[in-house]
Every structure is written in structure tokens, then in C-alpha cells.
Amino acid sequence: MSGHDSKYFSTTKKGEIPELKEELNSQYKDKRKDAVKKVIAAMTVGKDVSSLFTDVVNCMQTENLELKKLVYLYLINYAKSQPDLAILAVNTFVKDSQDPNPLIRALAVRTMGCIRVDKITEYLCDPLQKCLKDDDPYVRKTAAICVAKLFDINAELVEDRGFLEALKDLISDNNPMVVANAVAALAEIQENSTSPIFEINSTTLTKLLTALNECTEWGQVFILDALSRYKAADPREAENIVERVTPRLQHANCAVVLSAVKMILQQMELITSTDVIRNLCKKMAPPLVTLLSAEPEIQYVALRNINLIVQKRPTILAHEIKVFFCKYNDPIYVKMEKLEIMIKLASDRNIDQVLLEFKEYATEVDVDFVRKAVRAIGRCAIKLERAAERCISVLLELIKIKVNYVVQEAIIVIKDIFRRYPNTYESIIATLCESLDTLDEPEAKASMIWIIGEYAERIDNADELLESFLESFPEEPAQVQLQLLTATVKLFLKKPTEGPQQMIQVVLNNATMETDNPDLRDRAYIYWRLLSTDPEAAKDVVLAEKPVITDDSNQLDPSLLDELLTNISTLSSVYHKPPEAFVTRLKTTAQKTEDEDFAEGSEAGYSSSNPVDSAASPPATTGNIPQPAGRQPAPTPAAPAPVPDLLGDLMGLDNAAIVPVDEPATPSGPPLPVVVPASTGQGLQISAQLSRRDGQVFYSMLFENNSQAVLDGFMIQFNKNTFGLAAAGPLQIPPLHPGTSARTMLPMVLFQNLSPGPPSSLLQVAVKNNQQPVWYFTDKIILHALFGEDGRMERGTFLETWRSLPDSNEVQREFPGITITSVESTIDLLTAFNMFFIAKRKNGNQDVIYLSAKVPRDVPFLIELTAMVGQPGLKCAVKTPTPEIAPLFFEAIELLFKA
């Protein structure tokens, strides 16, 4: 039986609509029918054929059922766009609803209910009333659903016209299909109404249980789903209900089986007899297992539900773990869910076999699955104390395979195992250390560092190992930096020798001065203070005993679990979320919760732009710093104060003041020059300038979002440049909502990507975000941002250097536009930018000032300024081993004095 309808899709291109119009009005039946088919074909491919409304509706009055159905279909699609014309169809609808043929009566009611036009809805009421009492069950079952449609369009009308009573009467209908549809309609209406409409009492219960045996499989699902809300009066009634429902477990339709399981589980809550419960558990196991022979999509739903069921009643499937072993050809989504259930069912009795399976999975090719398998081994180790050792040996075997991501995942779980069983398995640390240099994922790195710190006293070369990480400290992600900081402190407390002492200096310096991550900075200052005031207290805090962890991951809260169990087989049980979290009937107000649940990380904040998943940060974070209650260090300013202004920051913290988290050290001073104006940046304006602060070069940036969209995922890249300036870390900008702005000081490093060729102040920058194209702009490298704090010279050295350099190294330039107002203010200005005063002299009525500075890589810069105070004109001469940079210096001078 195959058709040739595809010909209707190929119509002439030109004058299509007029042509169809003509054909629709043809006097020949067949031609009209073909034309309607062409119209439907056009509608199917998404063409707008609503202009043919009247012509199509004219074809409605026909004896031909097929044609009638097509016209009805057209109406469903276009009535809303032509509400005034739709009224033309009403007469035919009403007439059809009285047709002798029940197929046509039902079709008319079914279609009218789908046309969401108020004017039509009014005319629907009378035919619907008749059809609800029709002699033919086919019409009644269609009318039952139609009441729900009407309720969706106009709930008041349904109540006023007494449709609810008529619908309730249908529960006692002698036809099971009608009963089932009435139940579905009532359940839906109840869900969207606050007043009690559909309450199941013991009489309706009996009726529905009887209908259950006779209606179609789909009807059985409606009835079982509605009945699962019923609360039995006592254990006896519960047992009776269960007895009537259990035969459904043998149904070939898996939806019937799952709904029956749901209902049995609900009633079991009331049943007190342990024998009955045990018996029911035994009865439910085989049908649940058989669900795993269904189509993979069904298996997926079943597995998500079984996950809930085993949390509530682990005994049901306690002996069936083998059926959850993954088959080679299972789709990945089935494998993932099976794994989760295997962990839940793993016990001392079956762990050996389970481990063999996990090990097998850990050598498959799908990376996510492999990782999950490795994690599963760890979770079993934490869950089953007696099996921990076997789990570890499997993990070690896996590490030996040396597949990079397996090793990393194994190290992460071993860290958890150490936390669960302290002082038990440390003998394997040596093996772990062998893989040290292969780690490149933050979580694995952080875990390994935690292990080294925690067991520093047993690892002979712990200091060397940690030191190897220190070199790259500024580039590490925050998660790793935090661990590195804590581990170094632990090492120092355990082995207060010279090496660790130096390391701790380096780390604390890095973590306090060279970072704009407030978490890291704050933690570093706390350690610093602790160490400098009371090392013993530091020991008590940092090396305190940690609470033992348990495997409660993926375990649901009992009340949520109970709610989800009442929703077995529904989406709620698939998502493991209560319905309110995702149901968005356009009428309800559930929209908000939904946003919160699904649009994770959209709230603006410092941490959200952080690339590290904060939820996955290693437990050491909380373990190392127990509640500081009673141990709060007195706020004495005893800490060595290399950076006084930042320490002030810390003081503020102690006084419980809140540090503005998202603006680490906002630079004050003149506004930044605009580099990308909003007009070229599609509403995004970027201002930026190099700056220097506390010995560190920063790129101060201001982002202003004047566009209509939220912008996020900001990243930055610098092209090769004369000084090899590059970002020291990721650009940390929170998602920018329209109309907001964000400032940041991006730490920079030098000599990362040097460009060859003559020196130039050109700095080419690219900034991107997730929503817009990449923005390129050029900025100037302002040399004075690079002058080092150590540029001061002794007078003698200055003279010596000046003399030792050949004259060819001296470069001069005149700035006729610059006027110096006083020598003192000039010196002050230049000192602020690390150009240090050496000497001054008078040459006639001109003042000559000598200054020294140092550009990176310790290149001295000797400066001679000659000017007449109050008169325009400044002469500037520099002498340096690298005179090529001099032009850049002149640019800087110009900038400084013009500002």
C-alpha cells in the first residue's frame, strides 16, 4: 500500500496561489480534491497558504471523508490567523456533528476543539453536549477529550455549561475506552484547577479498576496514572488495590508496567505486613529487569526510574546487578545510566565481579564513559570498606596502562579514597608520583598536589615535587593555585627547613601580590598571618584532622525521592527533578524556577566567569580550614608588610567588612582611553590601557555593554609585540548584562611572545565573547608602565654608566609643545612612574634634570631633561644600551606631560 502523494509537492512556481484558487473552485470533484491536497502539501513544506482560506472552506461540505479531513486539517492550521473567516466553517461543523456517520460526528467535535478561536468555541458547546451523550462510544471518547481542550481554551465555559458533571458521568460509562479518556481529561483539568474536581473515592476506584482490565493499553496508562494519586484508607484496602494491579506487570506495554509499578510502590507505603512487602518486591523484580530488553530509549527511561526505585527499596533488585552490566552495543546514554545503578547495587558479595566490569569499561574508547567507570571504582571503594583495597589495586592497574585521562581520573578518586580511609593506603603514593608530569587537568593536578601536601612527611622529595609546580604558579587555574598554596603551607609546617621556607615565600608572594583572585589572596593572607603570629596555631588549623567523607554523591534527598517516586514513568522521574522545575505551561508562573534550574551560571559574579567548576573543587578546601571559631587571631598588624596598601585590605576583612569581590583593586585615576567604541563594537565599548601597580604590569580594562544581549565568555589575546607582553591568566569578566559594565586589571607577563623587527609601541589585541565577532584593536605600549621599581641608581653609578656608553647610544628629541611648571613637580611626576631623580643643575636660565630608570631585563635608561621653567619647550636626551627603544620613551614622555 503505497501512495504517490509526492507529486502534490511539485507545483508550478509562478502564479501558484491563483492557480490553486482556480482549481479549488473547479466544478469537478476530483480536481477540487487534488487542489486541496496541493494546498496541504504546500502547508506541509511551510508555505503560507492562508490566503486560500475561503476557497478551501468552500470544499468542506463534501461526502468525501478524505477531503473533509484535509479541509479540517487546514482549518486547524489557519483558523487562528483568519478568525473572522473561520466562522464560515461553523455551520458545517455543527451539521457534521449531527451526521449519521459516527466517524464524521467525532471528527467534527475533535477538530472544533483544536481550533482555538473564541468565536468558534461558543458554537462548540451545543454539539459537544450532544456528543458527550452520543450512542456511539467512538464519539463519546472523542467528546471526553474535547472537554479538556475546551477547558484549556476557556475554563469558565466548561464549569458554567456543566461539562464537568457530564465528564464525571462518563467514568461510569459502559465502554472502557470512554472511561479511560474521561479519566485522562479529568486528571488534566484537575491539574490546572485549584478547586477539587476529580477526587477518587472507593466507588470510582472500583469502577476504574474494572475498566482497567478491558481498555486499550494507552487507556490503562491513563487510569493507572490517575489512580496512583489515590490514598488507600488502610493497609487492607492497599493490599486489595495492589492485588488488582499486579497482573498489569505482565503487560507487554512497558508504560503499563511502569505505571503499575508506580501504583504498587505508592500502596506499599501503607502496607504493614512484611510478608506482603517482601512478596511484592519479589514480584516487581522480573518485570523491571525485562524492561532492559526493550528499545534503548525505553531502557533509558526505565533506568532513570530504576535508579529512584533502588534508592527507596534496594532489596528489589539486590540480586540482579548482572542485568545492568553494559553490553558492547548499548548506546552511551544507556551505559552511563547502567553504571550509576551498578554503583548503587554494588555490595561486598558482588564487588569482585563488578570491579572486573568496571575495569573492562575503563579500557573502552568513549572518554566520558571511561572516566565515569574509573570514578565508579572510586565510589565503590568509598562505599564498601572491605573492598577498598581491591578497588585501589584495580586503579593502580589502570594507572599502569598510562592512558592520560584514565590516570588523571584515577588520581582524583584516589584522593577521595585517602580522605575516606586516612593512613591506610599511603604506600601507593610513590606509584602515583610517577605520573606527576602527565597531569594536565586542573582537578587531577589539584588532587595530586593535595595528596603531596597531606602526606608531605612521608614523601621524601615532597619539596621537589611541589617546587616543580611552583614555576608555573601564575598560569595555573585557581583550583590548582589554591591547592598549591595549602600544600606548600602544609609542607612548611611539617618540614620547616630552608627549602620549604623559600617556597612558602614564593607562594605567598605570588598568591598575595600577583593575583586578582580574592579567594586565593584571602586564603594566602590568612595563612601568612597564622604563620607569622602563631605557628603552633597554624599547625592546629592547617593540619587539623579532617572529617571522613562518605559516598553520598547522586543520593537524593528523601523527601525529593518520595516526590519523584509518585512521578514514576513521567519526565520528572527522568530528570530527577520535581515537575515545577521544568513544567512551563504558559499559564502558570513556573517560569522562574525553571530558569534558575536550567540556566546555570547565568548570575553575574566573580566565580561564574571562573573557568574552574567550583562544585568540583577538592574537599580539602573545607577540610583544611575548620571553623575558626574561638581561634580567631587577634587583629595585630604583625605580619610582614611588603605591600601595605593590600594589607589594609586584609584588615578590612578581619573587621568583617565586605571586600567588593568583583572589583579587585579597581584603579583610580583618569578614565581609560576608549579602544573599541560602542559604535564599532555592536554596542560593546572597551577602554583599556597598560598600567603598573606594585611591581606588576596590568592591562586595565573597562567593558561597557550597551547592546541588548547578555555578553559572556570574554577572552583576550595579545599579538606578538616588542616586549612580548601577554596575559598572565584568563580574562575574568562576569557575564555582562545589558547596560552594565565591568572593570578588570589583567595581570601581564613580559617576554612571552616577542615580535622580531625594530621596537615598536604597537600592541595588537583581540577580545572575544560568546555572542559577538572577535574585536581587534591596537593599543600603545606605554613604556613607563614597564619601568622597574629597582631603577634607582647611585650618583656614581649613573656617571659611570653614562661615560661607559658610547655617544652613538645617545638619542635626543625636542618637545616644543611641553611646558614645565616646576622642577619639583616634574620630579614627583616622573618618580611616580619609576624614573628616579639623580641630580639637577642650572645651565643659564635652563634647568637640567638627570634621572635613571630600568626597563625589563635590567636595561638601564639614563635620562637628561632640559627646559626653561614656565616656557614652552623641553629637550630630552636618553642614553641606554638599547637606543632603539628611545622613540618609545619619547612617546611616553609626551603622554605624561600632556596628561
Next chain:
Amino acid sequence: MAGAASALFLLDIKGRVLVWRDYRGDVTAAQAERFFTKLIEKEGDSQSNDPVAYDNGVTYMFVQHSNVYLMIASRQNCNAASLLFFLHRVVDVFKHYFEELEEESLRDNFVVVYELLDEMMDFGYPQYTEARILSEFIKTDAYRMEVTQRPPMAVTNAVSWRSEGLQFKKNEVFLDVIESVNILVNSNGQIVRSDVVGALKMRTYLSGMPECKLGLNDRVLLEAQGRATKGKAIDLEDIKFHQCVRLARFENDRTISFIPPDGSFDLMTYRLSTQVKPLIWVEAQIERHSRSRVEMLVKARSQFKERSTATNVEIELPVPTDASNPNVRTSLGSASYAPEKDALVWKIKSFPGNKEYMLRAEFHLPSITAEEATPERKAPIRVKFEIPYFTVSGIQVRYLKIIEKSGYQALPWVRYITMAGEYELRLM
């Protein structure tokens, strides 16, 4: 609890809408298409995506059949199991109508597709999916008559799967008992899992409304009847029945009684998890001389009685992806290298019981390998076979009684066959 579908989409392999039926007016085709094309673009194949996905307030559930996706969208907490199962039923109905469900057949029959979607689901609630009865009142062009039809009684009857008044000259029933053996052997040679899934597949050509009663050598039934278990009685672990079987009656006295649909259907399926000796055992010794060649020595042994014979045996042996130049010898059957599956397929037309055969193979391996060891896909050895006139479980049809009020005699024909299901032996 209540919840229903908003719309049903039939999409092509790239996720574009071919035909769709809007049931509730709260999800648009454009929205669904945008979501779904993005989804399959991202993953490449639908196999890696969860079959239930959420996007912007709408849940999408989908299944794939040849080059067509069937997808349901919903905004409510609907019954996921029911709707996904419904989609599979829709596939069955379309296959019944168009023989093959694919993009072309949907296009060629879009009028009937719309009619069926209207009849099978109403306001997002599954209604009716009995293909044979549907085709009594929804017909394709070739069979369409101009007389107006009435809905067949069956649509709303308690017996919703069979129409009244069928007539056959010869009343016959064919009953096939098919058992699939699923087995998983781990790399240590231990049987990790083994079960048997059986199905009683029926084809009926019976007049009127026949009452059928099926008797099996079911231990529970025989013991309840107090019969001495002569011969073998079996324990059926989990039985699933076609909706025609009266479940309450079975629960009461283990009688399998039913009025069958016309034509072919699965009367029941069952599962046995008793461990069985693997019917065909395969051992492979694989020696890898890295960077030059790999040698395989494979032994296949049949572990059933000599009077039975396995037919169409196919043993799929995984070989490394970079292997080449196969050199194979077998003591029976033929072996061919299937590079697209990375496997050597050994076919034996007829494999008698209690015999052992060998295969030797040698492949070349490239002399250069990648520096970094990426894990090889570790496929298991997979075996296919059929053993006619034999069941693992020992299930027997003791009787099939057919009673119709016209009193005709019907002939039941019963066949038994065992075949390999998921039959996997992991390599050492």
C-alpha cells in the same frame, strides 16, 4: 501527574520537519526544528544523545527509524515511557501501511500520514495504534472506496485488536517458539551473564471470534493441577503478554486464554535467567608481534547434542584497525575480512553438535605506530547462529485449543528454534 504531548514531528535525517501534527498549539515547528537540528549537528549521531532532552521550557523525546526521526514535544510532566513507546508503535503502524518507513514513503503518503496522526493521538493523548484495525477505515489511495466508512467496532470494543466477521477457508494457526540466547563471557573466560529471552510468535488465520487456550509445560501450573511432572517442567521467570491475553485470569489460575488478533503478533515473551552452557564456545589466541603482524588461532566448539545442528553460524572476530593482508585458513566454512567492521567474519553454514573447528589467520601490521598509545576499541567476539527444533529452556506447547461458536476445526502448527541474541565473548 497528567500530561500530554504538544506536537508530534516527523523529521528527516538532518532534523528538518517533514510532516508534523500540532496537538496543543504551544510548541512551534520552527522552535522544534531549531532545537533538534542543533542537537544532531553537535553530536553527529543521535546515539550519543539522551533520548529525552530539555530546551527552553519544552521537553523533546525522539526515536530514530532508518532515515527518519520521530519526535514528541511537550511542555508538561507527561508520561515519558508511554510517549516513547507510542513513537515505536507509530513506527509499526507506518511500516504496516507503507511497508518501509522512510523519508520517501512519508512524502508519498502525506495525506494518510496526517489522517493516521489524527486518529492515533488526540490532544496529545495516545488513542489507538492497532494497525490492522486502522487500515479498515483509513486507507491509502489505492484501496480507497468512495463509500463513507464507520469506525470499526473494534476501535472502542473491549476486544480492540480484532474485527468481527473474518472468514477463512482454512483455519490455521502457526506458532513459532523462538528463544534468543544472550551471553556475556568476560576476558577470564567466566560467564558473566547469561539469559534466554523467549517469544511465542503467532500467525493466525481464523474465522470469527475464536477463543484460544494455550497450555505450556509451566511448572507452577502443573504443580497447581497436582500433575506429576512427567518430563520437564520449566520455570518461566518473567512473562509478558500481548494485550489480548486476560491477565487477571492468568494471575488466578495460570491459564493463558485469549481472542487473538488476525495475522501475526507476539503472543508472549518470557525470560529465563538460569545459566546455560554456552551453545557455541569460541576461544581465540591472539599473538601480536607489534609492528609486524598479528596471528590468530581460533577454536569454535558446539556444546549441544549431536542430533541438533546449528545453521548460519557467523563468528565475528575483531582485528586491529590497522591490520592488512589477511591470510586465513579454516577447517570448515569460509572466512572473510570485513575491514568496515574491523572484523574477520567466519561463516559456517551447518555446524553439527559436539564438534570443534579451527581457524588460523595472520594479518600484517604497519611498521610505524603513533607515539601516543590511544586505546584500541576493544570489541568482543560475537556469534550468530540458529538451532532449529531445539529450545534451551525445554519449553513445550502442550496444547493450543481453539474454540469458535461455528465449531470449526483449526490446525495449529508449532515450530521451535533457538538463536543467538546478544552473544558476546570478550577477548583476553
